[in-house]
Amino acid sequence: MLLLFAVIALILNEAVAWSPTNSYAPGNVSCADDVNLVREASGLSANETAWLKKRDAYTKDALKSFLDRATENFTNSSFVDALWNSGKTPKLGVGCSGGGYRAMLSGAGMLSALDNRTSGADKHGLGGVLQSATYLAGLSGGNWLVGSLAWNNWTSVQDVIDNRGQDDELWDISNSILNPGGINIFSSASRWDQISDAVEAKQHAGFNTSLTDIWGRALSYNFFPTLYRGGEAYTWSTLRDADVFKNAEMPFPISVADGRYPGTEIIDLNSTLFEFNPFEMGSWDPSLNAFTDVKYLGTNVTNGTPVAKGQCVAGFDNTGFIMGTSSTLFNQFLLQLNTTSLSSFLKGIVEDFLDDLSDEYDDIAIYNPNPFRDTEFVASNYSHSVVDSSNLFLVDGGEDGENIPFVPLLQEDRDLDVIFALDNSADTEDYWPAGLSLIATYERQFGPQGKDFAFPYVPDVDTFVQHGLNSKPTFFGCEASNMTDLTRTPPLIVYMPNNRQSYNSNTSTFKMSYDSAQRMQMFQNGFEAVTRNNLTDDSGFAGCVACAIMKRKQESLNMTLPSECTQCFQDYCWDGKTASSSANVSTLGPASGSVSFVTDSATSTSSSSKKNGEPQMPQSHSMSWYVVFTTVLGVALGIM
Structure with a gap:
């Protein structure tokens, strides 16, 4: 019987292995000489x-x-027909x-x-808006949401709900990622041995590894439970070959990460922002302004040409x-692992980071060789730090x-009229959003990296x-005529x-386990948060969303929207007023005041984050290592 299971596992492994090595390790493949x-x-x-x-x-x-x-x-519902005509x-x-699992679960709702499909x-909601969307972008916990839905054949949250309790349940995070087997310590040990073998194989193949390799492998077991060892050989570019994507039956998925310049620890609004989509990885920012084929990451190139002619990775x-x-x-979180229970290989990696690298490199993903090494067309009047380095260092997409x-969705060539921003950030001390992400993107457009996009005015x-x-849906940028001093009219x-x-969904970003009932409550509250409580707080809210969707085209065509839209915009558009009557909406930024704020991700991880020789959490989390440690310990013991 065990032999039969082994044969079946091998067959499944072959069926789902898209890496040429049939493992986590990259491998050489042939490519055109030119x-x-x-x-x-x-x-x-x-x-x-x-x-x-097609889409x-x-x-x-x-x-x-x-x-x-x-x-x-x-x-006047005939307006829709007139617009279509x-x-x-x-x-x-x-x-x-x-926002961690909070963002994944609440965002799923x-x-x-x-x-x-829900x-x-x-x-009772806004069913059909997702089917109408051309692009779907995710970042950090939001990227876990987008990635796991998209790369599971564009499954639905309804499917996740219907599949509760099954062995292959998506997002079964009842146990912490640190002890995935729960009380079964042997199961946890086996999981970490598998992760160790995978990451070690990549290193033996000649590629640098980091904590992100371990982290990504650990996450994958909960995101791809039907695949062999959580999709050990499953590649990002594989989505190109999935019928649901090839036929454009789903939105175009995008993941976001920040670049960290070699030799620095600063991440701010001038950092290069990278996107990953099924075809490419790269940046629109003037500090790079280049993309590479995501399928062949790991190939040693100079100015885009493989160093070994006709050979790619x-x-x-x-x-x-x-x-x-x-x-x-x-x-x-990985730095809190009990290293005595790990393989010698993983123990060595974790201890290296604990010993002397945690302050500078514990939050990076290493892309080596740098796919943009010596790229010649990067603007000469901008920094060449990215293209001059042999390594490309990427970090959490929210650290700036x-x-x-927003940034991938604001590109002029993508020509969006409206962006639905699902915000599960922890901007306040009690983990609710407060618009900090909108403020940061608004400010970015006035810096050197923001010359190619526009974002509406937002308050402090x-x-x-x-x-x-921050307590109900709000529309920003309703009137294009009020934004003529921006580089162009931004999406609404x-x-x-x-x-x-119905639920206190403001859970800690660092809460790393949710039982089945908690997951369902997070789903439900997320649904209610974006629908004005199932349309009971405002039965006309779906119509107001329709007005927002039609607004930009109505303006460009000089058409008249239905009269109901006038009331909708009065109810949901930000009116330009601020808490301080002296505030100037054209120069608003983060304001100091009586409210104390923290963010999910750091805007700077400078060398000052190390005190008395001990590593500190990024400053904007306002959480000490003691709090993080006790949180992790509580998660591991199942008491949080």
């Missing part, structure tokens, strides 16, 4: 452009269906914030409210590794304070809290913050 793996970011890739043509056919029908349903009681279909994007979403783009790259902040992945943090903008932002409806 291949160049890097392109200038002068527009969308040919692959993305071709994919968009447009789906989103057009889905959006028409949603708008017809949402506006059926409007006095103009040939100008609004284009939607959705961004899912970071929010997404389910936009998904017509029971009751059409009647594949398998470096492990799905778990990329999802871990966007959430490296949580590498801190932009905890909602005191206004977000005192005016209740439908801001949907986490807020209490």
Whole structure:
């Protein structure tokens, strides 16, 4: 019987192994002698452009269906037909914030409210908006949400709910990632041995490894439970071959990470922001302005050309590794592992970081060789730090304070009319959002990295809290005529913050286990938070969302929206007023005041984060290592 199971496991492994080595280790593959793996970011890739043509056919029908349903009681519902007859279909994007498992679970509930595959979403929510979206971006915990749905054949949150209690249940995080077997210490030991073998294989293949390799492998068991060892050989680029993506039956998924310049520890709004999509990895920022084929990460190149002619590397783009790259902040948890119970290989890695690297490198993912090494077309008037380095260091996508992945969705070539921002950040001391991500992105557009996008005016943090903008959906940038001094008209932002409806969903970012009942409560509250409590607080909210979706096209076509939209914009658009009557909306930034704020990710991890020789959590978490340790201990013991 054991032999039979072994044979079945081997067959399954072969079936799902997309790395050329059939393992976590990358391997050599043949490629064209004249291949160049890097392109200038002068527009969308040919692959993305071709994919968009397919997606447009789906989103057009889905959006028409949603708008017809949402506006059926409007006095002038014929506006939707008039808009469609103009040939100008609004284009939607959705961004899912970071915030650990809180962001993943609450964000799942929010997404389910936009998904017509969810029971009751059409009647009590905003079902069909997700089907109408062209892009779906995630960051850190939000990336766990987007990645695990997309790379599980675009499964739905409803499927997750229906599959509760099964051996292959997605997001079964009843046990902490530190002790995945729970009280079964042998199961936990076996899991860590598997992780050790995988990461060691990558190192033996000649590639640098870091805590992010361990972290990504550990995460994958909960994100890809049907795959051999959590998708040990499952690659990011594999999605290109999945019918659901090839046929454009799902939104275009994007993951976000920040670059850290070689030799520095500073992450701020001038850091290079990287995106990963099924075709490419790279940055629109002027500090790089280049993309590379994500399938061939790990290839040693000069100016995009493989050093070994006709030979590339594949398998470096492990799905778990990329999802871990966007959430490296949580590498801190691995430093709490009891190293005496680990293999000698993992023990060595963890102890190295504990001994002398934790202050500088514990939150990085190492991409070596650097896929952009010696790229020649990077602007000469900007820093060459990224292209001059042999290593590319990437960190948690929220470490620059932009905890909602707006930037990929703001690119002019993607031409979005509206962005749904699902915010599960912990901006306040009690882990609720307060608009800090919007403020950071607004500020970024005025720095050297922001010359190619525009973002609407937003208020300071005191206004977000005192005016209740963080306690219900709010629209930003409603009137294009009020933003003529920006580089161009930005998309309208439908801001949907986490807020209490039926459950206290403001759980700690560092809470690393949720039982089945808690997961369901997080789902439910997320659904309610973005639907005005199942449309009971405002039965016309779906119609107001429809008005927001149509607004940009209405302005460009100089058409008249239905009269109900006027009331909607009065109810949901930020009116430009601030908590301080003297505030100037054109120069607003984070304000100091009576409210004390923290963020999910650090805006700076400078050398000052080390005190008395002991590593500290990023400053903006306002949590001591003692608190983190006791939190982890509580999670491991199942008491938190």
